[in-house]
Amino acid sequence: MRKAVETCREQVPDRNTRGHGAQSHRGAAFLKLAVFLLFAFLLAVPALAPAQAQPTSNPVASESPADGHVPGNTLGTASDADLWRAVRQGVAGNVSIPDKKAGTLVQSEGELWRSLRNGPVALYSSWALIGMIVLLALFFALRGRIRIDHGRSGATITRFAGYERFGHWLLALSFLTLAVTGLNIMYGRYVLLPIIGGEAFGFITLMGKYLHNYLAFAFMAGLVMIFLMWVRHNLPDRTDLVWLAKGGGIFVKGSHPPAKKFNAGQKAIFWLVILLGLSLSVSGWALLFPFTTDFFSGTFAAVNAVFGTDLPTALAPIQEQQLNSLWHSVVAVALTCVILAHIYIGSVGMEGAFDAMGSGEVDLNWAKEHHSIWVEEVTAGERGPAGAPQAAE
Numbered sequence: 001m002r003k004a005v006e007t008c009r010e011q012v013p014d015r016n017t018r019g020h021g022a023q024s025h026r027g028a029a030f031l032k033l034a035v036f037l038l039f040a041f042l043l044a045v046p047a048l049a050p051a052q053a054q055p056t057s058n059p060v061a062s063e064s065p066a067d068g069h070v071p072g073n074t075l076g077t078a079s080d081a082d083l084w085r086a087v088r089q090g091v092a093g094n095v096s097i098p099d100k101k102a103g104t105l106v107q108s109e110g111e112l113w114r115s116l117r118n119g120p121v122a123l124y125s126s127w128a129l130i131g132m133i134v135l136l137a138l139f140f141a142l143r144g145r146i147r148i149d150h151g152r153s154g155a156t157i158t159r160f161a162g163y164e165r166f167g168h169w170l171l172a173l174s175f176l177t178l179a180v181t182g183l184n185i186m187y188g189r190y191v192l193l194p195i196i197g198g199e200a201f202g203f204i205t206l207m208g209k210y211l212h213n214y215l216a217f218a219f220m221a222g223l224v225m226i227f228l229m230w231v232r233h234n235l236p237d238r239t240d241l242v243w244l245a246k247g248g249g250i251f252v253k254g255s256h257p258p259a260k261k262f263n264a265g266q267k268a269i270f271w272l273v274i275l276l277g278l279s280l281s282v283s284g285w286a287l288l289f290p291f292t293t294d295f296f297s298g299t300f301a302a303v304n305a306v307f308g309t310d311l312p313t314a315l316a317p318i319q320e321q322q323l324n325s326l327w328h329s330v331v332a333v334a335l336t337c338v339i340l341a342h343i344y345i346g347s348v349g350m351e352g353a354f355d356a357m358g359s360g361e362v363d364l365n366w367a368k369e370h371h372s373i374w375v376e377e378v379t380a381g382e383r384g385p386a387g388a389p390q391a392a393e
C-alpha cells in the first residue's frame with residue numbers, strides 16, 4: 001500500500017514546479033489521487049486481514065500436521081476432539097449465568113423426544129382417534145339408536161341438580177376446548193395450515209394456545225367437582241357384575257339389567273375420567289410451569305421400588321419436560337377416545353339420555369329402563385301416603 005501511495009506521489013506534480021494552467025488541473029489531480037487511494041485501500045484491506053479469518057477450504061488436506069499441530073491453526077495447537085465428543089454426549093459444563101441448564105450444550109434426548117412426538121406418538125394417536133370414530137359409526141349402523149322401549153311416559157324424574165350439571169359442563173366444555181386446541185398443536189400444521197394458510201393458522205394457533213393454558217384450570221376445577229359430587233355413586237358393587245355379564249343390555253334390544261344411579265359402564269367412564277384427567281392435569285401443570293417439578297424421577301423411583309425395575313431416576317430437568325410432553329399427549333388422546341364414546345352414548349346413541357345433562361329431568365320410563373334400582377331408591381324416598389311416585393311433570 002505504501003508503494004502504491006509513493007507511486008501515486010510520483011505522478012502528482014510538485015507544488016513548486018507547476019506552471020501556467022496547473023491551477024486548473026489541481027482539482028482533477030486531487031480527485032484522481034482520492035479515487036486511487038480509495039481503490040488501493042479497498043484492495044489492501046483483505047490482504048491485511050488476520051490469517052485466521054480466512055480458513056483454507058480444506059486445512060487438513062492443504063497442510064501436513066507433521067509437527068503434531070492442528071492444521072489450519074484454528075483451534076490452537078491442541079486437538080479438541082475429546083472436548084467436542086463430551087459436549088455431543090451431553091456432558092454439562094459450568095456457566096456463570098443463573099440458568100445452570102445452559103451448561104449442557106447438546107442434549108441428545110431432545111432428538112429422541114422430537115422423533116417420538118412427530119413419529120409414533122402422532123401416528124398411533126391419529127389411528128386411535130380415527131379408529132374410535134369408525135367403531136362408533138359401525139356400532140350406530142348395526143345397533144341404531146337405543147330407544148326407550150316403553151316409549152316416553154310423559155312423567156319425568158330429576159336426574160341431576162343444577163350444581164351437578166354445572167360441574168359436568170364446566171368439565172365437558174373446558175375439556176372439549178382443550179382437546180381441540182391440543183390436537184391443533186399436534187396435527188394443525190399438517191391438516192389446517194395447508195388449507196387456511198400461514199397467517200390464519202398462526203393466529204388460530206396462538207389463540208388456541210392461550211385457551212389451552214387458561215382453560216386447564218377450569219378443567220381441573222370441574223374434575224374436582226365431579227369427583228366430590230359423584231364418587232360415592234361410583235364405588236363398584238355387585239350390581240355391576242350382573243350389568244357387565246349382560247353386556248349392559250346394549251347389544252340386545254329390550255334387555256335392561258338393573259342399575260343404581262350409575263351403571264358399570266358409567267362407573268368405568270367416571271374412573272377413567274378421574275384418573276386420566278388427574279394424570280393430564282399433573283403433566284399439564286409440569287408443562288405450564290417448566291422445570292419446577294420432577295414427577296417422572298419420583299414416579300420411576302416408586303415403580304422401581306415396587307416392581308424391581310431399573311428405570312432412570314436421575315433425570316435432567318429437560319428430560320422431565322420431554323417425558324411430560326410425551327405422556328401428556330398420550331393420555332390426552334386416550335381420554336379423548338373415551339370421551340368420544342361417552343359423547344356418542346350421551347347424545348345420538350341413546351334416546352332420552354341428553355335430557356339428564358340438558359334440563360336435568362329424564363323421562364320416567366327411560367329412568368326405569370336404565371337405572372331401575374336408582375328409581376326405586378328415589379321414589380321410595382318421595383312416596384306419598386297413597387304410595388304413588390311424585391315425579392315432576
Ligand code: HEM
Pocket residue numbers: 159168171172173175176226261262265266267269270273339342343346347353354355356357
Ligand atoms: C358434548 C359433550 C358431552 C355430552 C353430550 C355429555 C353427556 C352426558 C350425559 C347425558 C351424562 C349423564 C348420563 C346419565 O344420565 O347417566 C353425562 C355424564 C357424565 N359425563 Fe358427560 N357429556 C359430554 C362431555 C363430557 C366430558 C368432556 C367429560 C369429561 C372430560 C364428561 C364426563 C362425564 C362423567 C364423568 C359423567 C358421569 C358418568 C357417566 O354418565 O358416564 N362428559 N354426560
